[in-house]
Amino acid sequence: MKIRVEGLSEKPLILSAQEPVSGYTALLEAQENGECVFLEPLQLDIRAEKEFDHVRVHGRVGTRARFTCSRCLAEFETDVVSEFTVFYSKATEIALEEEVALTEEDLVSAPFDGDSIDFTREIEEQVLMEIPIKPLCREECRGLCATCGADLNAGDCGCNRAGTGFTFSALKNFTVKH
Numbered sequence: 001m002k003i004r005v006e007g008l009s010e011k012p013l014i015l016s017a018q019e020p021v022s023g024y025t026a027l028l029e030a031q032e033n034g035e036c037v038f039l040e041p042l043q044l045d046i047r048a049e050k051e052f053d054h055v056r057v058h059g060r061v062g063t064r065a066r067f068t069c070s071r072c073l074a075e076f077e078t079d080v081v082s083e084f085t086v087f088y089s090k091a092t093e094i095a096l097e098e099e100v101a102l103t104e105e106d107l108v109s110a111p112f113d114g115d116s117i118d119f120t121r122e123i124e125e126q127v128l129m130e131i132p133i134k135p136l137c138r139e140e141c142r143g144l145c146a147t148c149g150a151d152l153n154a155g156d157c158g159c160n161r162a163g164t165g166f167t168f169s170a171l172k173n174f175t176v177k178h
């Protein structure tokens, strides 16, 4: 996604668009590497406004993706959403920009060339940051039995797993109670 800087005034420019993941090579790569499968196009909401010598862009990117749980190997779907704020300065003014005291934690400063700003890289980075290295179908996923390979989320397989004794039986009693 790109915007032209020329037409920007103090009045914020508000853009909302859907873009196919196929336009984002880094996301396609993540998909090819088996990190996830994107199920929906990217929903982009961008607010851009001219501020002093830079352009302040606040954006939200959202989609839905399918992951494979790193513990139980089950597939699950989840929303992938990220918000970001980027200050775009003309490439020649970036040094000046760094002198400005910035307080917002997620603040990123990026240069732009010529008279348009391309958000593609920022959007890619935001989505990639939301992709977990070890996806979990849920926080308390119990994974697979190391002995027989059964999905322990579905119940105890009956194997004797030494070392997990007390905690495990306590957990089991807890989940069986209604």
Ligand SMILES: [Zn+2]
Pocket (backbone or CB within 6 Å): 069, 070, 071, 072, 073, 074, 136, 137, 138, 141, 142, 143
């Ligand atoms: Zn799981």
Ligand SMILES: [Zn+2]
Pocket (backbone or CB within 6 Å): 145, 146, 147, 148, 149, 150, 157, 158, 159
């Ligand atoms: Zn087992």
